[in-house]
Amino acid sequence: MGRKLEQVLETERWGKLELRLYGPSEGNPYSDVKLNARFHYRHRTVEVNGFYDGEGQYCIRFMPDTEGMWTFETQSNVQELDGIEGSMLCTSPQPGNRGPVRVDKQVHFAYADGTPYYPFGTTCYVWNHQDEQIEEETLTSLRESKAFNKIRMCVFPKHYDYNLKEPVSYPYEGSLEIGFDLTAFNPVYWRHLERRIEDLQRLGIEVDLILFHPYDRWGFANMNPETDDNYLRYAAARLSAFRNIWWSLANEFDLMQDKSMQDWDRFFRIIQENDPYQHLRSIHNWHHPGIHYRSNLHWYDHGKPWVTHASIQHHDLHFVTEWRELYKKPVVIDECRYEGDLNHGWGNITGEGMLECFWRGTVQGGYVTHGETFLHPENIIWWSHGGKLHGESPERIRYLRDIIEQGPQLGATAIDFQWDTASGGVDDEYYLVYFGTSRPAYRILDLPEGIKFAIDIIDTWEMTVTPLDGQYEGRCRVDLPVKPYQALRIVKAG
Amino acid sequence: MGRKLEQVLETERWGKLELRLYGPSEGNPYSDVKLNARFHYRHRTVEVNGFYDGEGQYCIRFMPDTEGMWTFETQSNVQELDGIEGSMLCTSPQPGNRGPVRVDKQVHFAYADGTPYYPFGTTCYVWNHQDEQIEEETLTSLRESKAFNKIRMCVFPKHYDYNLKEPVSYPYEGSLEIGFDLTAFNPVYWRHLERRIEDLQRLGIEVDLILFHPYDRWGFANMNPETDDNYLRYAAARLSAFRNIWWSLANEFDLMQDKSMQDWDRFFRIIQENDPYQHLRSIHNWHHPGIHYRSNLHWYDHGKPWVTHASIQHHDLHFVTEWRELYKKPVVIDECRYEGDLNHGWGNITGEGMLECFWRGTVQGGYVTHGETFLHPENIIWWSHGGKLHGESPERIRYLRDIIEQGPQLGATAIDFQWDTASGGVDDEYYLVYFGTSRPAYRILDLPEGIKFAIDIIDTWEMTVTPLDGQYEGRCRVDLPVKPYQALRIVKAG
Numbered sequence: 001m002g003r004k005l006e007q008v009l010e011t012e013r014w015g016k017l018e019l020r021l022y023g024p025s026e027g028n029p030y031s032d033v034k035l036n037a038r039f040h041y042r043h044r045t046v047e048v049n050g051f052y053d054g055e056g057q058y059c060i061r062f063m064p065d066t067e068g069m070w071t072f073e074t075q076s077n078v079q080e081l082d083g084i085e086g087s088m089l090c091t092s093p094q095p096g097n098r099g100p101v102r103v104d105k106q107v108h109f110a111y112a113d114g115t116p117y118y119p120f121g122t123t124c125y126v127w128n129h130q131d132e133q134i135e136e137e138t139l140t141s142l143r144e145s146k147a148f149n150k151i152r153m154c155v156f157p158k159h160y161d162y163n164l165k166e167p168v169s170y171p172y173e174g175s176l177e178i179g180f181d182l183t184a185f186n187p188v189y190w191r192h193l194e195r196r197i198e199d200l201q202r203l204g205i206e207v208d209l210i211l212f213h214p215y216d217r218w219g220f221a222n223m224n225p226e227t228d229d230n231y232l233r234y235a236a237a238r239l240s241a242f243r244n245i246w247w248s249l250a251n252e253f254d255l256m257q258d259k260s261m262q263d264w265d266r267f268f269r270i271i272q273e274n275d276p277y278q279h280l281r282s283i284h285n286w287h288h289p290g291i292h293y294r295s296n297l298h299w300y301d302h303g304k305p306w307v308t309h310a311s312i313q314h315h316d317l318h319f320v321t322e323w324r325e326l327y328k329k330p331v332v333i334d335e336c337r338y339e340g341d342l343n344h345g346w347g348n349i350t351g352e353g354m355l356e357c358f359w360r361g362t363v364q365g366g367y368v369t370h371g372e373t374f375l376h377p378e379n380i381i382w383w384s385h386g387g388k389l390h391g392e393s394p395e396r397i398r399y400l401r402d403i404i405e406q407g408p409q410l411g412a413t414a415i416d417f418q419w420d421t422a423s424g425g426v427d428d429e430y431y432l433v434y435f436g437t438s439r440p441a442y443r444i445l446d447l448p449e450g451i452k453f454a455i456d457i458i459d460t461w462e463m464t465v466t467p468l469d470g471q472y473e474g475r476c477r478v479d480l481p482v483k484p485y486q487a488l489r490i491v492k493a494g
Numbered sequence: 495m496g497r498k499l500e501q502v503l504e505t506e507r508w509g510k511l512e513l514r515l516y517g518p519s520e521g522n523p524y525s526d527v528k529l530n531a532r533f534h535y536r537h538r539t540v541e542v543n544g545f546y547d548g549e550g551q552y553c554i555r556f557m558p559d560t561e562g563m564w565t566f567e568t569q570s571n572v573q574e575l576d577g578i579e580g581s582m583l584c585t586s587p588q589p590g591n592r593g594p595v596r597v598d599k600q601v602h603f604a605y606a607d608g609t610p611y612y613p614f615g616t617t618c619y620v621w622n623h624q625d626e627q628i629e630e631e632t633l634t635s636l637r638e639s640k641a642f643n644k645i646r647m648c649v650f651p652k653h654y655d656y657n658l659k660e661p662v663s664y665p666y667e668g669s670l671e672i673g674f675d676l677t678a679f680n681p682v683y684w685r686h687l688e689r690r691i692e693d694l695q696r697l698g699i700e701v702d703l704i705l706f707h708p709y710d711r712w713g714f715a716n717m718n719p720e721t722d723d724n725y726l727r728y729a730a731a732r733l734s735a736f737r738n739i740w741w742s743l744a745n746e747f748d749l750m751q752d753k754s755m756q757d758w759d760r761f762f763r764i765i766q767e768n769d770p771y772q773h774l775r776s777i778h779n780w781h782h783p784g785i786h787y788r789s790n791l792h793w794y795d796h797g798k799p800w801v802t803h804a805s806i807q808h809h810d811l812h813f814v815t816e817w818r819e820l821y822k823k824p825v826v827i828d829e830c831r832y833e834g835d836l837n838h839g840w841g842n843i844t845g846e847g848m849l850e851c852f853w854r855g856t857v858q859g860g861y862v863t864h865g866e867t868f869l870h871p872e873n874i875i876w877w878s879h880g881g882k883l884h885g886e887s888p889e890r891i892r893y894l895r896d897i898i899e900q901g902p903q904l905g906a907t908a909i910d911f912q913w914d915t916a917s918g919g920v921d922d923e924y925y926l927v928y929f930g931t932s933r934p935a936y937r938i939l940d941l942p943e944g945i946k947f948a949i950d951i952i953d954t955w956e957m958t959v960t961p962l963d964g965q966y967e968g969r970c971r972v973d974l975p976v977k978p979y980q981a982l983r984i985v986k987a988g
Contacts, residue, residue, distance in 0.1 A: 337914075341935040341976045345914030348934040350978060375935050420831075420839030440842040441835040441869050482835045484844060 005086035008069075012091045014099040014112060016241045017062040021074070023081045025056035028183055030234070035060065035081050039072045039088070046276050050074070050081075051237040054187035061241035063277055064090040065099070065112065100243045100279060101206055103308055107330050107365065108409040109280075112243075116409055119332060120358075120401045121150035121208065121369030122394075125251070126158045127386030128196045129167035138386025139199050145389055147398040150206040152248065152334060152369060155193070155235065159217040161344070162379045168192075171231075176218060182227045190238055201244045208246045208311075208334070210284075211235060211267070214255040222258050229270055236274035245279050247271050248311060248334075252286035254298050261300070268306040282311035284334050302327045315346075317357050317422070320366035321412055331366040333357070338383055339391040340373030347373035347383070351392030352461065352485065356436050358397050359460055359487065360422040363432040365410035370397055399463045403489070407432070415446060431490040434460070439486065442479045449474045452493040461485040499580035502563075506585050508593040508606060510735045511556040515568070517575045519550035522677055524728070529554065529575050533566045533582070542770050544568070544575075545731040548681035555735035557771055558584040559593070559606065594737045594773060595700055597802055601824050601859065602903040603774075606737075610903055613826060614852075614895045615644035615702065615863030616888075619745070620652040621880030622690045623661035632880025633693050639883055641892040644700040646742065646828060646863060649687070649729065653711040655838070656873045662686075665725075670712060676721045684732055695738045702740045702805075702828070704778075705729060705761070708749040716752050723764055730768035739773050741765050742805060742828075746780035748792050755794070762800040776805035778828050796821045809840075811851050811916070814860035815906055825860040827851070832877055833885040834867030841867035841877070845886030846955065846979065850930050852891050853954055853981065854916040857926040859904035864891055893957045897983070901926070909940060925984040928954070933980065936973045943968045946987040955979040 011017040023033060035050035037060045050060040058081055064070060067090045076082040093099065099112025101119075109117040127138045142148060157167035166176065169189040174180035197207050211232065214221050223231070239245050249267050250256060264283060271281055287298040302310035303326070310327050313335040324331045338347045339354040354370065361368040372382035372391045380387040404410075410424035413431060417423040420438040425431035428448050447453055452471040455478060458464070468478065471493050480486055505511040517527060529544035531554045544554040552575055558564060561584045570576040587593070593606025595613075603611040621632045636642060651661035660670065663683040668674035691701050705726065708715050717725070733739050743761050744750065758777060765775060781792040796804035797820070804821050807829035818825045832841045833848040848864065855862040866876035866885045874881040898904075904918035907925060911917040914932040919925035922942050941947055946965040949972060952958070962972065965987050974980055 341933060343934050343937050345912040345932065348914065348932045350931055350933060353931055418839040420842065437844055437847055438839065438842045439835060439844065440837050443837055 003084050005084065009086060009088040010091060011064060011088065012097060013067050013093045014063055014065065014097055014243045015093070016243070017064065017088055018241075019060040019062075019086075020053075021050075021058045021060070021081055021084065022056050023058050023076075023078050029058075030184055031230070033058070033076065033078050033081070035074065035076045035078070037062070037072050037074045039064070039070050041066050041068060041070045048240070048276050049233065049237040049274060050076075051234055052185075053190075059238075061238070062088075063100075063241040063243055064088070065277070066090060067092060096204065097243070100277060101246070103280070103330060105409060106328060107324050107411065109309075109330055109367075117149070117206075118401070118404050119150045119206070119367040119369075120148050120397060121152060121332070121334065121367070122148040123152040123335065123369055123371040123383055124386040125152065125154050125210070125213075125384045126163065126167065127384075128153055128193055129157050130385050131168060134380060134385060134387050135196065137388060139203065141386070141389050142200075142205060143203055145394045145398065147394040147401060148370065149204055149401075150208055150246075150369070151200060152208045152210060152251070154210040154213055154251065156213060156216065156220040157218065158213065158215045158384060160215040160384070162381055163215070163384050170218070171220070180219065182223060183230075185234055194238070194242070197239070197242050197244065201242065206244045206246055207242070208248045209239065210248045210251045211271075212249065212253070212256060212259075213251040221256055225263070225266075228263070228267065232267055232270045233274050236271055240275040240277055240279065247275070247279055247281045249281065249283040251284050252313070253283050253300060255286045264300055265304070268304070272306045280308045282307055282309050282332070284311045285313050302329060317360035317364075317366070317368070320361050320364040321424075324364075324366065332369065333361050333366060334369045335371065336361075336368065338371035338373040339393050340381075340383075341375055342373045344373070351396070354391065354393040355396045355400075355460060356485070358393070358400055359434040360436060362400060362404060363410060363422050363434045363487070364424045365412070370394065396461065396463060400460065403432075403458070407489075415448075417445070418443070425490070429492050431488070433488040433490070435480070435484070435486045437484045439482050439484050440480055441482050442477055445472070445476050445478060445490075447473055447476060447490065453490050454493045456489040456491075457481070458487040458489055459483070459485065460487050465489075497578050499578065503580060503582040504585060505556075505558060505582065506591060507561050507587045508557055508559065508591055508737045509587070510737070511558065511582055512735075513554040513556075513580075514547075515544075515552045515554070515575055515578065516550050517552050517570075517572050523550075523552075524678055525724070527552070527570065527572050527575070529568065529570045529572070531556070531566050531568045533558070533564050535560050535562060535564045540770050542734070543727065543731040543768060544570075545728055546679075547684075553732075555732070556582075557594075557735040557737055558582070559771070560584060561586060590698065591737070594771060595740070597774070597824060599903060600822055601818050601905065603803075603824055603861075611643070611700075612895065612898050613644045613700070613861040613863075614642050614891060615646060615826070615828065615861070616642040617646040617829065617863055617865040617877055618880040619646065619648050619704070619707075619878045620657065620661065621878075622647055622687055623651050624879050625662060628874060628879060628881050629690065631882060633697065635880070635883050636694075636699060637697055639888045639892065641888040641895060642864065643698055643895075644702055644740075644863070645694060646702045646704060646745070648704040648707055648745065650707060650710065650714040651712065652707065652709045652878060654709040654878070656875055657709070657878050664712070665714070674713065676717060677724075679728055688732070688736070691733070691736050691738065695736065700738045700740055701736070702742045703733070704742045704745045705765075706743065706747070706750060706753075707745040715750055719757070719760075722757070722761065726761055726764045727768050730765055734769040734771055734773065741769070741773055741775045743775065743777040745778050746807070747777050747794060749780045758794055759798070762798070766800045774802045776801055776803050776826070778805045779807050796823060811854035811858075811860070811862070814855050814858040815918075818858075818860065826863065827855050827860060828863045829865065830855075830862065832865035832867040833887050834875075834877075835869055836867045838867075845890070848885065848887040849890045849894075849954060850979070852887070852894055853928045854930060856894060856898060857904060857916050857928045857981070858918045859906070864888065890955065890957060894954065897926075897952070901983075909942075911939070912937070919984070923986050925982070927982040927984070929974070929978070929980045931978045933976050933978050934974055935976050936971055939966070939970050939972060939984075941967055941970060941984065947984050948987050950983040950985075951975070952981040952983055953977070953979065954981050959983075
């Protein structure tokens with residue numbers, strides 16, 4: 001006890017402090033050695049778990065949320081790791097660091113610094129399992145497109161059509177040939193994952209990290225409960241201090257037939273207990289309740305207290321408002337369908353169709369995730385591998401994102417813009433009305449009386465904004481082009 | 495008793511015999527005089543009601559279903575109409591007369607002569623209430639388009655947006671100014687209606703006659719029960735002998751708030767009891783159950799025994815197969831939305847959207863009804879007034895109709911063509927697979943083993959058929975154009 005680090009450590013607010021210690025490498029350090037640390041700021045104590053990083057190295061990571069001087073000490077069942085004390089100065093965040101994303105105003109999101117965050121997600125399930133060149137290309141595509149600020153990606157490699165190559169490395173020691181040692185994590189894999197999480201952080205992209213998924217030939221989808229639980233604790237210990245982490249308990253959890261609802265409840269609780277920062281948590285379905293008048297029997301209940309937001313797969317964005325009412329939480333349609341031309345039913349919609357999903361969900365105050373699945377001669381398909389974007393929707397999603405980021409957080413409004421539209425806004429202030437493939441020559445609007453509004457016609461496909469002359473109030477008529485994919489932006493006149 | 499007509503009357507099978515008699519015109523002949531006739535063929539007796547046609551004229555109409563010599567006699571509470579006897583020779587039907595349409599094979603339709611009938615409907619609610627020129631134009635449009643073999647139209651005039659003119663005549667004596675005598679029908683109106691029904695019959699078009707609807711300023715939507723019932727009996731007596739009549743109890747019955755489910759039950763029974771030929775009967779809804787996970791609480795139960803087929807308004811054709819399973823009856827989507835550019839949510843879809851509804855519903859073995867609502871400088875809009883067709887869908891609906899009439903009656907198949915398609919067929923014989931806006935570059939099909947099939951790619955929008963080289967069986971791959979609105983026709987090789 002009482003070994004004190006002389007140097008005062010330093011990290012910015014919502015940065016990542018990393019304390020690297022040396023200890024035993026014999027036996028199985030992953031299971032034999034317990035290590036955690038307590039960080040203190042005035043009356044507060046935050047306890048974080050350490051983890052073994054191979055070659056005798058132990059690591060403790062911490063993301064402070066308050067500026068000022070913190071102290072800490074370690075605890076371990078191994079003497080050389082136990083009772084190490086120190087202090088840390090938490091400085092102001094650098095520009096671009098707004099902290100982790102939280103739920104805001106019940107059904108929206110904001111960064112910890114209070115800036116609203118509007119998720120515009122994309123999906124590259126195993127882009128982090130590709131070779132260096134493709135991975136860099138993916139980062140370049142994300143940077144250049146400017147469309148996306150969230151990505152869904154997996155810890156485990158993926159076995160599925162077009163995904164038959166072995167990954168570069170595995171989360172566990174071993175290989176498909178010789179088998180995996182599920183008691184020994186592979187630090188090389190995890191360090192690579194962390195490098196990619198930081199690359200994404202620099203691009204302002206949140207990582208919706210998928211902890212389990214059913215597309216597996218290595219046995220990672222069918223580990224025993226103890227192994228599952230240890231995996232979750234290890235992932236939480238390593239990754240919680242990255243401010244851009246979200247936890248997606250699973251992709252298409254209901255296709256993992258070996259796991260029960262009780263397992264998923266337990267997994268949520270493990271993540272909840274082992275992530276000191278309470279990053280966002282949800283779980284993503286395969287079955288589409290409602291298509292056949294079925295109840296949502298198969299869905300994980302997003303109303304459970306440890307679920308922070310609803311992560312939903314559904315092709316019909318009509319239901320966004322209803323789901324938000326049901327769960328009283330943010331609704332993210334993390335999979336609708338994919339722009340592309342694959343054989344698969346979910347993988348061949350048009351750019352128009354993808355963009356329609358975005359507009360329809362977003363104007364209601366929901367959030368939508370993109371995906372792209374064009375056949376490629378070398379099977380490099382954005383949805384799984386990353387690489388290049390080929391579709392027509394991303395630039396138009398960016399255009400929508402600009403519009404949304406200029407406006408307020410959207411919700412249901414008192415105004416009925418007719419059922420052929422999707423709409424949302426802030427009553428008496430701001431409305432977005434999306435017509436999709438409906439193309440009326442005009443619309444009668446019942447705007448509030450006594451408030452003057454300016455109206456823009458937005459061609460969501462052509463990406464043009466046409467301000468209408470004059471001001472509008474009460475019952476009024478707006479003439480529209482007889483053309484699909486138009487929207488109205490109705491803003492209280494300044 | 496015993497006055498016998500000397501001349502043997504004659505009509506073709508499923509033709510309309512009309513017996514015109516003279517009787518009292520004083521009092522109220524509509525309510526005071528009872529008249530019916532019994533037609534006999536060997537052991538069978540068919541009883542039909544007569545009706546008063548104004549100016550002392552009484553009429554009995556009869557549609558014989560069996561060739562040969564029939565006899566008949568009248569019954570009346572008025573001596574001069576009672577006990578008139580005669581005989582009628584029923585001859586072979588003329589070409590084009592296949593008899594009334596019946597339910598066939600539980601979920602389809604056929605003419606009485608056994609020829610399958612595939613409804614391709616359109617909607618011109620009050621085309622029969624316009625002036626002579628527009629009405630003739632409507633008939634010309636129907637004849638030239640060749641797309642439609644069924645029309646939905648109303649007995650009562652319509653009061654609604656774009657429908658504010660007074661009709662040429664009313665079913666009752668009177669006018670909006672002086673009021674209507676609901677005990678006295680207006681023969682001029684009914685003769686005109688009958689002339690139009692016969693015009694349609696000559697064009698091979700079935701008349702889905704709407705008996706009640708809510709769009710009313712004359713009081714016809716709010717008559718008392720006795721008046722409603724008399725109206726239905728009179729309509730049945732006048733119109734049942736037209737072989738191309740179907741009874742649509744109402745358009746959007748659930749918007750007629752003065753009428754209860756018990757009223758609709760009674761109306762169905764009155765029609766059932768007063769139509770000796772049991773023409774097709776259904777009722778059409780406004781509310782769209784299912785959109786919000788609601789049960790189908792508001793729908794009239796199409797499972798009731800007097801409903802011959804489900805006449806449904808719904809914008810999502812996905813449910814056709816499910817409804818057919820639910821009701822075990824033919825499913826006709828008598829309103830999805832309308833091709834056009836109206837303000838109203840239901841009245842502004844594209845030609846592509848309208849055609850997609852047709853293909854999606856039809857390949858499943860359901861039936862779909864067209865409508866068109868383009869703004870017009872003189873408010874002559876097909877959906878209500880008839881006139882000219884302006885849309886892009888009718889010629890493409892005709893193209894689909896040709897394809898369907900060349901094939902078998904369609905049902906659910908054992909083959910899963912993936913959920914992004916709508917499909918149907920006859921197992922091991924014939925399949926239609928429609929892709930809508932999905933546009934895969936290829937599809938893997940799991941056709942039956944041991945049977946060879948020829949496959950055509952149909953571009954439903956461009957109206958082209960491209961036969962693929964070779965023959966297909968078992969698991970096979972079909973390359974497709976990466977383009978929306980494609981379909982596959984898969985036919986057992988001859």
